[in-house]
Amino acid sequence: MxxxxxxxxxxxxxxxxxxxxxIVPWAVFGGVGVLVLLYFVGVEQxxxxxxxxxxxxxxxxxxxxxAGLPCH
Amino acid sequence: xxxGDLLVRGMVAGLIASVLAFGFASLIGxxxxxxxxxxxxxxxxxxxxxxxxPVVTRVVQRTIGLATGIAMLGTAFGGFFAIAFAFIAxxxxxxxxxxxxxxxxxxxxxxxxxxPYLKYPPNPPAVGDAETIQYRTAMYLAMLAISVxxxxxxxxxxxxMTAQSGAWNASLVAGGLFLAxxxxxxxxxPVINEVPETFPASLLWSFRLxxxxxxxxxxxxxxxxxxxxxxxxxxxxxxxxxxxxxxx
Ligand SMILES: [Zn+2]
Numbered sequence: 079m080x081x082x083x084x085x086x087x088x089x090x091x092x093x094x095x096x097x098x099x100x101i102v103p104w105a106v107f108g109g110v111g112v113l114v115l116l117y118f119v120g121v122e123q124x125x126x127x128x129x130x131x132x133x134x135x136x137x138x139x140x141x142x143x144x145a146g147l148p149c150h
Numbered sequence: 151x152x153x154g155d156l157l158v159r160g161m162v163a164g165l166i167a168s169v170l171a172f173g174f175a176s177l178i179g180x181x182x183x184x185x186x187x188x189x190x191x192x193x194x195x196x197x198x199x200x201x202x203x204p205v206v207t208r209v210v211q212r213t214i215g216l217a218t219g220i221a222m223l224g225t226a227f228g229g230f231f232a233i234a235f236a237f238i239a240x241x242x243x244x245x246x247x248x249x250x251x252x253x254x255x256x257x258x259x260x261x262x263x264x265x266p267y268l269k270y271p272p273n274p275p276a277v278g279d280a281e282t283i284q285y286r287t288a289m290y291l292a293m294l295a296i297s298v299x300x301x302x303x304x305x306x307x308x309x310x311m312t313a314q315s316g317a318w319n320a321s322l323v324a325g326g327l328f329l330a331x332x333x334x335x336x337x338x339x340p341v342i343n344e345v346p347e348t349f350p351a352s353l354l355w356s357f358r359l360x361x362x363x364x365x366x367x368x369x370x371x372x373x374x375x376x377x378x379x380x381x382x383x384x385x386x387x388x389x390x391x392x393x394x395x396x397x398x
Pocket of ligand 1: 139143149150274275276
């Protein structure tokens with residue numbers, strides 16, 4: 079895969095692309111995790127709700143406002 | 151370097167960046183939030199009472215609550231960032247890992263924060279009608295989706311055109327497409343204004359500027375930390391220390 083190191087490569091050499099088929103499973107896995115985190119900071123007990131009380135909303139409340147999301 | 155490594159690095163970079171963003175948010179963001187809540191307490195509008203809720207005290211909200219919320223955002227953004235980096239690195243232009251990382255971070259800040267922000271600027275507590283939260287969130291997410299769609303379409307077009315027209319012309323056309331799609335979104339989506347006439351304009355400005363800065367600190371730090379963590383891992387394996395020292 080990588081060629082031998084007979085030629086010095088400058089520090090700013092471009093980086094090799096990662097094959098798409100290697101990215102996709104991680105992108106799906108990571109994407110789901112990212113969306114769950116964003117849901118709890120961004121939307122839970124505002125526009126939508128999984129838990130019945132407002133604890134999550136109130137706890138991360140200031141971060142939601144500063145993140146630029148509609149809050150209440 | 152595997153995709154799993156990149157994802158972990160992205161989330162670690164996000165967590166580190168959130169420490170800086172928390173510092174900024176505490177110093178610059180909390181004063182206008184406190185001022186807005188103090189204003190709400192003096193009005194009689196019952197819609198404003200939510201922020202005085204005893205479920206979580208203000209002290210908790212502005213310290214560990216804020217820290218936790220920003221850490222969750224930072225980790226999520228870092229994970230998203232790593233996925234975007236994996237797709238883009240080595241495919242768009244011939245940049246180093248550090249330059250690619252910073253470029254993606256600033257682009258992400260623009261596309262997923264600044265564009266929706268300019269259409270639907272955030273409001274401090276005490277502003278906004280609780281009845282319309284679903285509608286406002288839906289409109290905000292619609293603007294976000296349009297912005298992300300415009301960016302992906304512009305990137306695809308730019309890459310496609312680079313071979314025939316060169317990087318400069320391809321970038322101009324891609325930028326034009328992005329602006330055209332986003333402008334169409336601005337025109338199509340409804341205007342929302344729930345800021346009371348009596349709300350102090352300077353306080354609103356302070357809050358919105360603090361929001362802008364918090365996200366800017368978060369994304370810039372993600373790009374810089376991720377670039378630093380990744381530069382050596384991506385380039386180092388091809389480069390023994392001897393040739394590296396000689397190249398300096
Ligand atoms: Zn709020």
